[in-house]
Amino acid sequence: MTLPDGSVRELEPGTTGAALAASIGAGLARAAVAIRVNGEIRDLVRPLADGDQIAILTERDPEALPLLRHSAAHILATAVRKLFPGAGIGFGPSIDEGFYYDFEVPRPFTPEDLEAIEAEMAAVIAADHAFVREEVSREEANRRFADDPLKLERISELGKDETITVYTDGPFVDLCRGPHVPSTAKLKHYKLLSGAGAYWRGDSNRQMLQRIYGTAYFKKDDLTQHLFRMEESKKRDHRMLGKQLDLFLFHPVAPGAAFWTEKGTVIYNALNDYMQELQRDGYREIRTPLLYNKALWETSGHWGKYRENMFLVLDNETNEHDMSLKPMNCPSHHLMYAAKKHSYRELPIRYVTYDVLHRNEVSGALSGLTRVRQFAQDDCHIYLMERQIQAEVHRLVQFISKYYETFGLKATLKFATRPEQRIGSDALWDEAERALRHALEATGQPYELKAGDGAFYGPKIDFDVEDAIGRKWQLGTIQLDYNAPERFDLQYVGDDNAEHRPVVIHRAVNGSFERFIAILIEHFAGAFPLWLAPEQVRVVPISDAQHEAAEAMTATLRDAGIRATLDDRNETLNYRIRDGEMAKVPYLAVVGQREAEGGTVAVRARGEGTKQEVIALTAFTARLVEDVRARKLG
RNA sequence: GCCACUGUAGCUCAGGGGUAGAGCACUCGAUUCGUAAUCGAGCGGUCGUCAGUUCAAAUCUGACCAGUGGCUCCA
Structure with missing residues (x-):
């Protein structure tokens, strides 16, 4: 057999990938997840043949992560079957960001269900069940899944020449092409995320199954980062910020x-x-034009293929919907x-x-x-x-x-x-x-x-x-x-x-x-760069005594094309500073007695706290104009 | 379109078969302040819409409208 570095190893016939990994080193044996044989990814436990090109996959190989996630889906199903005996099982693949499994159960899963299921998964993992692969005949497959109509449907679609395989981990048996990680204990860092309805085969005429989404990673940091990103996405949701910032x-x-x-x-x-x-x-x-006679869409081909996505408009003279936006x-x-x-x-x-x-x-x-x-x-x-x-x-x-x-x-x-x-x-x-x-x-x-x-x-x-x-x-x-x-x-x-x-x-x-x-x-999490910010500068006079000076400064900024506003509300300075920060205005220009007299502003840049800069209004204006012109980022 | 969930003041949300609550925002008054919430008072809601059940519905039921998540990255 040939290894990726080109070296050749002689092994007894029937040696498995796991045994090969062990023969190379104990560390590799522990880290091994699957094996690539002549370009095809397989379970470690499958025997190798003479002349095979071999590469042992560890968690560092990008191909290994989908296997872990697919295995996580099986572990999820194992847990669901334990807690919800009789739950029908649909498909449970790995997906870009994790995995899911579809179940046929009488009611949707609640968040509490997900917690219980996640805890049960820990038990399945602790039991360290091996993923056992078996090739079975069509009759045997039908017998095994006699109580799983969704699986029977899938079996009936498999071609005559296809090898039917089933995988078992502890009490759970699934029709599955594989491959899988060696055992349930390989799954360490996982999280169930949500439940949602999903049609069997994505067909809205078929029954609704209950899908559970989750994600899994080899490394704890990766999972933490994924969850952090989800949190951060929630905080940045444009629907929320759009309302908050009044966009x-x-x-x-x-x-x-x-x-x-x-x-x-x-x-x-x-x-x-x-x-x-x-x-x-x-x-x-x-x-x-925005509105057209259907003749245009017939020429373009949209009338035939795209009509259901078009807004049709009634033409009063013909009384037909033969116009469209x-x-x-x-x-x-x-x-x-x-x-x-x-x-x-x-x-x-x-x-x-x-x-x-x-x-x-x-x-x-x-x-x-x-x-x-x-x-x-x-x-x-x-x-x-x-x-x-x-x-x-x-x-x-x-x-x-x-x-x-x-x-x-x-x-x-x-x-x-x-x-x-x-x-x-x-x-x-x-x-x-x-x-x-x-x-x-x-x-x-x-x-x-x-x-x-x-x-x-x-x-x-x-x-x-x-x-x-x-x-x-x-x-x-x-x-x-x-x-x-x-x-x-x-x-x-x-x-x-x-x-x-x-x-x-x-x-x-x-x-x-x-x-x-x-x-x-x-x-930008709502904190737009200067050139995009709806409000670029907010002038904040400290007290009424600076009102006129602040008003004049605001006008100067506006004359230079800067979107400046004046916040001379009868509120404390602290209040108005806080309000300006929360509105994510790039610059707050504070004007007190000293500034009013000297023609300067005390500039507080967004997110920079009290790191203020006192600068002549003319210089400040020139800088803003230049930053806007250059569409400077931050 | 289909399934689940949600809809209470401008915003965020609590409450719940017997005449509607908080904080923020807003208005008014006091305060005139040097860098992230000053104090007080007030205004504000047919509890998404329409029906039904009931002596009584914001609360229960149904339909509708809208929003949110999801609807094969095939065993």
């Missing part, structure tokens, strides 16, 4: 559509201004392009629109600003020749990266290639993928390949950003589209005086303003 609100009369307060609107406009500033170079901002801008952009004849000399043509869009999301999907029915994208469509793709994508990647950097968001690029379901010839896809990949590599930025994850009409680059507490959000996208130009019969006249098809690039950076602002609120 936006929702009302039952317009579900899924935000009302922006004057403060929220400042942020919205600041983002829009920045976007426009970055796009002065070569972009054409246009506006198109636009759910996206692309068709209207294509229309604008097609309205004129274009020379190759004009390309690329870049249309940008910030119009409001409506999509009829199902009611249960709505959530704060992140899932809404009305929103605005920074929507751009670029019409260009194939040979321009590389340069254009290069330009876009740099632009988008720069944009995210301004907010201190770390972006990761994902390159998504042709999916199974697609349109267009392979030659076209080859060309499109080649052009995208070259452009990507030219930027020098690392990227991750997501094979088969492209749009049905073309490959794409997605931007995942990581926020201040390490959460990932999918934001920007650059998509090549060969389909739309066909549907809309888009053309340009080439240097050969013949008509040619342009290619379309769809591009969004914010995704939607609504969702992006939600992400920013959580990223």
Whole structure:
């Protein structure tokens, strides 16, 4: 057998991974979680064969964590079966952030149930049950799971040639492909998080099961960090901060559509201004109608595939719902392009629109600003020749990266290639993928390949950003589209005086303003950098004697374009300082007798406590103006 | 859309078959203060909406509306 370092070991036939690990060292034997045999991850207890390529997996291997979590799901089921005899069992996989298991029980699990179950899991772990793998015949499997209709259903779907395996840990037997960690004692750091209803097979026509979510890690620190992140997410929830900081609100009369307060609107406009500033170079901002006859959606293909997500509007003359609010801008952009004849000399043509869009999301999907029915994208469509793709994508990647950097968001690029379901010839896809990949590599930025994850009409680059507490959000996208130009019969006249098809690039950076602002609120925990802060400076006179001076200073700041307010309420200084800090205003400019006389302000920066700086108002103003201009972060 | 839970003052929340409570915010008065809550008084609610049960409903029941979590990252 060959080990990862290339060394070869001779072993008795039938030796298991566990025995191999033990023969290498006692430490490795203890740390071993599973074994990779010829690229396939297996249980340690399975026998090895002559000539196998072997790698022993320990908790340090990234592939090991899902095994632990999947095993945790079994341990959870073991505990639930003990406390709720007769509970039906569904699926219990590991997921990105942990694991879950679905149970068929007469009532939902309560938080108290979860506590009891978690305690019972500790008992299962203490018992140190080995995970025993067995290969069984279909008949045997049906016999074993005679009381588990959900498992029987799954067994009936397995192909004739598939090996059916079951895993046993102590009293619990489960139909399972495996593999698992060697025994229940491997699970040390885990936490049950929540219970929720979930349909069997995700089908709302099937019965509702009760799902328990949990998470597990090899290291205590990792679990602690995960739980901390959950806590921190709760504290930063944009729905709570939005209310607290008075940025936006929702009302039952317009579900899924935000009302922006004057403060929220400042942020919205600041983002829009920045976007426009970055796009002065070569972009054409246009506006198109919000309401269209269905003819447009028939051309674009939305009428057939997307209609249930569109808001249809009754046309009184025809008495038909044959008008619709636009759910996206692309068709209207294509229309604008097609309205004129274009020379190759004009390309690329870049249309940008910030119009409001409506999509009829199902009611249960709505959530704060992140899932809404009305929103605005920074929507751009670029019409260009194939040979321009590389340069254009290069330009876009740099632009988008720069944009995210301004907010201190770390972006990761994902390159998504042709999916199974697609349109267009392979030659076209080859060309499109080649052009995208070259452009990507030219930027020098690392990227991750997501094979088969492209749009049905073309490959794409997605931007995942990581926020201040390490959460990932999918934001920007650059998509090549060969389909739309066909549907809309888009053309340009080439240097050969013949008509040619342009290619379309769809591009969004914010995704939607609504969702992006939600992400920013959580990223900054409501403490926006100066250029985004709705209220940038709050002038706080110490007593009435400085009222006039403070008023004049506020006016000076405002004249310089700074969003300054005056807090001359009849409250103590302490009260107003506290209020300013809680409102997360970047600067409090305190004006006492000394400052009023000297034309200075005592500046208290947000979160810096009493570390104040007394500075001439003119110098302070100049600094603020510069920081806003530079969109300085902190 | 479906399931579970939730809906009481502008906000956060307590209460609960017999005429509605707190803190903060707001208004007024006193206080004029050097860096995270000064004191006092006052204003403020058809207890999400509509029905039903009851002598009596904010409380119990149902429907609806809205919000929150979830609804295969396949044994």
